[in-house]
Amino acid sequence: MITPNRHYAELKDSYLFYHIAQKTKAYLASHPEAYLYRLGIGDATRPLCPAVIQALHEAVEDQADITRFHGYMPETGAPFLRTAIAEQYRSRSVDIEDDEVFVSSGASDELGDILDLFDRSSSALVIEPAYPAYVDANVIAGRRIVHLSSGRENGFLPDPPENKHADLLYICSPNNPTGAVFGREQLKKWVDYANAHEAVILFDAAYEAFIEDTEVPRSIFELEGAKTCAIEICSLSKTAGFTGTRLGYTVIPRKLIRDGMSFNEMWIRNRTTKTNGVSYIIQKGGAAVFTSEGQLQIRENIQYYKENARILMKALDKTETWYCGGKNAPYIWLKCPDGMDSWTFFDTLLNEVQVVGTPGAGFGKCGEGYFRFSTFGSREDTAEAARRLESLLG
Numbered sequence: 001m002i003t004p005n006r007h008y009a010e011l012k013d014s015y016l017f018y019h020i021a022q023k024t025k026a027y028l029a030s031h032p033e034a035y036l037y038r039l040g041i042g043d044a045t046r047p048l049c050p051a052v053i054q055a056l057h058e059a060v061e062d063q064a065d066i067t068r069f070h071g072y073m074p075e076t077g078a079p080f081l082r083t084a085i086a087e088q089y090r091s092r093s094v095d096i097e098d099d100e101v102f103v104s105s106g107a108s109d110e111l112g113d114i115l116d117l118f119d120r121s122s123s124a125l126v127i128e129p130a131y132p133a134y135v136d137a138n139v140i141a142g143r144r145i146v147h148l149s150s151g152r153e154n155g156f157l158p159d160p161p162e163n164k165h166a167d168l169l170y171i172c173s174p175n176n177p178t179g180a181v182f183g184r185e186q187l188k189k190w191v192d193y194a195n196a197h198e199a200v201i202l203f204d205a206a207y208e209a210f211i212e213d214t215e216v217p218r219s220i221f222e223l224e225g226a227k228t229c230a231i232e233i234c235s236l237s238k239t240a241g242f243t244g245t246r247l248g249y250t251v252i253p254r255k256l257i258r259d260g261m262s263f264n265e266m267w268i269r270n271r272t273t274k275t276n277g278v279s280y281i282i283q284k285g286g287a288a289v290f291t292s293e294g295q296l297q298i299r300e301n302i303q304y305y306k307e308n309a310r311i312l313m314k315a316l317d318k319t320e321t322w323y324c325g326g327k328n329a330p331y332i333w334l335k336c337p338d339g340m341d342s343w344t345f346f347d348t349l350l351n352e353v354q355v356v357g358t359p360g361a362g363f364g365k366c367g368e369g370y371f372r373f374s375t376f377g378s379r380e381d382t383a384e385a386a387r388r389l390e391s392l393l394g
Contacts, residue, residue: 016362049297059284077103107235125166128364179325
């Protein structure tokens, strides 16, 4: 009889968004006339920019012409897209070579797949509150997980632990769910720690396009020493609205070597074994993001979401509610009022002002007592939700 992967039985129920959906469904059943202001899920709502749409149409026409038709694409990504991404890094004075860039179907997929590079005996450190998939992917792999708590006292940005060790170090900056961002000096501590312990940082940079503070690194490779200890995983989902289109990229420096093995070469072997690449049409659309026209257009959408954040932050400031995030990230992480737990605050928001967010308890134990708002909604809904929050919390 076949033996299943019994580590699946160790997974905690993924109840967070299911539970939210059930609560909102029940509320609407009892209040069919109600309209809900949804600030929960982090899904882009602005359409793909014109430059991307034009490129997608051109790519479809290519597939209809025998002289321009494309079949299988290179497993590691089309050269035109790898070059475009590397050029974007180089334009920011980050020395990345084309062959250190790998095109993927999205950051979420890559965060799971990249674990193939590491022996199952390796341990993983997760800074919490955290994106739940960091923990779940390693539970499935049977790894030991080291939980590093963070909190208001350190702005949800802890230093490397002095008394804990792990082989894989998950860092998300700007962070989901807290919206907190590591400054250059503090992130350098993690780079030095990883090199000293021969660990590897898995740097989730899915929200780097929202950074406006020039003292905050948009890439870990802006820091000296990162090329010998880090892998960077990026996404076009929030940068350019590709949540329904699926495209991302991963940077693995050739200098990243452990026990005589090159992770760059290993990932080439992994991709050529396990994938047939991302479709030509999607990669053509992705390349348009990195043109001067595309960059101008996606910044307009990002500024739209950032204005939503400013509207929410203004309301929270007026009510003297503690929060972090918002300025350099599309998430705002706030302290629940009056000592409420996060699910009680969820119910209060839903029933009293018809605003839906995400309870912090869903992101780990130290998320309890906090709450996440997403800024990806419409301007009208965000403004009305802010008005209602101000009325409730004021």
